[in-house]
Amino acid sequence: MNTPAVRFAARTVRVKAPGKINVSLDVGPLRPDGYHSVASVYLAVSLYEEVAATSTETPGITVSLSPGSTLDLDAVDIPLDASNLAYRAAAIMADVSEHATGVHLEITKRVPVAGGMGGGSADAAATLLACDALWNSGLSREELAHLAAELGADVPFSLLGGTAVGLGVGDQLSPALAKAKTHWVLVTADFGLSTPEVFRTLDRLREAEGVHADEPTGVDPHILAALRGGDADALSRILVNDLQRASIELAPSLRDTLGIGESHGAIAGIVSGSGPTVALLADDSVAAEALAEDLQHQGLSALAVHGPVPGARIISDTLL
Numbered sequence: 001m002n003t004p005a006v007r008f009a010a011r012t013v014r015v016k017a018p019g020k021i022n023v024s025l026d027v028g029p030l031r032p033d034g035y036h037s038v039a040s041v042y043l044a045v046s047l048y049e050e051v052a053a054t055s056t057e058t059p060g061i062t063v064s065l066s067p068g069s070t071l072d073l074d075a076v077d078i079p080l081d082a083s084n085l086a087y088r089a090a091a092i093m094a095d096v097s098e099h100a101t102g103v104h105l106e107i108t109k110r111v112p113v114a115g116g117m118g119g120g121s122a123d124a125a126a127t128l129l130a131c132d133a134l135w136n137s138g139l140s141r142e143e144l145a146h147l148a149a150e151l152g153a154d155v156p157f158s159l160l161g162g163t164a165v166g167l168g169v170g171d172q173l174s175p176a177l178a179k180a181k182t183h184w185v186l187v188t189a190d191f192g193l194s195t196p197e198v199f200r201t202l203d204r205l206r207e208a209e210g211v212h213a214d215e216p217t218g219v220d221p222h223i224l225a226a227l228r229g230g231d232a233d234a235l236s237r238i239l240v241n242d243l244q245r246a247s248i249e250l251a252p253s254l255r256d257t258l259g260i261g262e263s264h265g266a267i268a269g270i271v272s273g274s275g276p277t278v279a280l281l282a283d284d285s286v287a288a289e290a291l292a293e294d295l296q297h298q299g300l301s302a303l304a305v306h307g308p309v310p311g312a313r314i315i316s317d318t319l320l
């Protein structure tokens, strides 16, 4: 009697994970290990990456970018090999999962590449969660966060979402209560900035000025209070990013972007993380939409978002 061949049942798990802005970012001096300690308040915003992880009969990991991406994929430089952060996340999950199969990752890119919003980190967070579900690895959120920290300083936050204080290199996260929304306009640039280069530039500027930065110990509690209350006005007075002047040194046009934003109604503006994305704070959602529209008329690429939003979440799980 012929035994019927067991048909391979492919399954796709689709996960979305948010990009982030740093509402505050204090950067310490260069440490002997080459890193910098930071103290930062992270805010997850409503601009999401999506990763669809499909099990494959052929072993191995493959990566593609979805034509549904809102970024111009011809204009960005994203590796599709083992150096892609999503690939690395799947490889780590395959190592710890008993029932790993081959997997294809299709990434829908919406967060600007090398924009200081942790887009690659969001892909990695989404992939961890997708492969965890695909392979029933049964890891706790804590174990996933541990793997996330191995992939990069911003990956644990994209998994967690919401609002959080980050210490260490940004990976020691404490969730902060902030249910109230704040509204922002993101102005994206048509170029990227390398995060390590921005840090090096800050070190160089500080050295030239003879400034010795202190190790950051914590974040300004007023920032957390303003976020908790959704108090945009209070927040507008205390946004801080130590990396901003280094980003502006490398890309002076960012100063103009901040100026244009403020002259069109933003109540404050800040370079997000290492930039070059600029986050402009608005009074409310109506003001943010109007500001985004105005800036688009000025020829800028602007998008209204809000935060906090949840971290990486499964949005579908389909047997093909």
Ligand code: ATP
Pocket (backbone or CB within 6 Å): 077, 078, 079, 083, 084, 085, 086, 112, 113, 114, 115, 116, 117, 118, 119, 120, 121, 123, 124, 154, 192, 193, 195, 273, 274, 275
């Ligand atoms: P961060 O703020 O965490 O430093 P970023 O948002 O400034 O990150 P990313 O978009 O995450 O920057 O990517 C930085 C670089 O990493 C890119 O220039 C790209 O070559 C590489 N990279 C690796 N994997 C990815 C990915 N999945 N998406 C985008 N870039 C990736």
